Amino acid sequence: MARAGLSPRAVVDAAIAVVDADGPAALTLAAVAARTGVATPSLYKHVAGLGELRTLVSLRVLEEVGEVVNAAAVGRSGDAAVAAVMQAWRRYVLDHPRRYMLLPLAPHADPMLEAAAKRLLEVFFAVLAGYGLGGADAVHAIRRLRAAVHGFASLEAAGGFAMAEDVGTSFDGLVEMVVASLRPPGDQAHPAVVGRR
Template identity: 55%
Template sequence: MARAALSPDAVVDIALRVVDEEGPEALTLSAVAGRAGVATPSLYKHVRNLAELRVLVSGRVMGELTEVASEAVLGRSGDEALRALMDGWRAYAGRHPHRYSALIQAPRPETAETGNRLVGIMVAALRAYGLEGSAAIHAVRCLRAAMHGFAVLEAAGAFQLAEDLDESHALLIHMVVSGLRTAHER
């Protein structure tokens, strides 16, 4: 890539290629500069440092995940929306395991808008279960923990037993849906 073509978005694009091909631990300013065909100091015109680049990468990944979630629930409600959301989340993490692991889990001011949109999508998907306010937030946390936990364990190859992972994921969805149907009874 020519120096003139660099921009913050272009630097993030290159960083995502590094992450996709080599994993998040391989993301360095030197690696990005090498792929861009520039000296590392040239990147400082577009990103302050590696920490900022990691936040920008995470923001892009969160945006992609938010789009997946939005598309999954669009036109669906209740159990169907939740199944589509959980399947979409798993599929994204499976297609992009290194990107998914580059996602910064703690809230950041730079990604707050996208994070709020993602939470809003999940809250909307939970409305059919009669969950509102703090009950909806607790359910979102549980849902996120279930989706994230399965995705991380699957990407790490942690499920070594012979049973089919699709069946395990279907059972997880069933357990979450069943739990949400009775959440108001607790």
């Protein structure tokens, strides 16, 4: 019989296709095997098991989010950078709502996810450096940013906003809320457009 020519990479691709099609709960070795045209046990030649596959899918999602967020941040600073990062984050969720549900919330706990999480964190730190935030203040600011954008994203991905009002408008308000909390008290203006590295 002709070989299927699978690889760990291809297995994860198929797994993501399953998630996108039928949601995170449908991510099963049997479904992935069916999609790749292979018997279920064959997947073990490429992946240690369902647990590892889940982790690999989460890693992929984390990397993809890191990618788009990083891309949104380059060449921008201050309010514009924060807004771009948040918009990019939401865009990812709108493009891949099912997939987003597998974003790991505590990636630092898993060695496989650690590096990708660090990269995302560094983008945040770089963006916040433009506000003169550092040390503990930067950590608290990043937590506000992360909580706001992830909270909104997870709710929107799950279809949690039922009322008729435009969700994009709500998100604009969220961005403004976060941005305002980064500015020094009493400062209504945008911070220096020339960011710092």
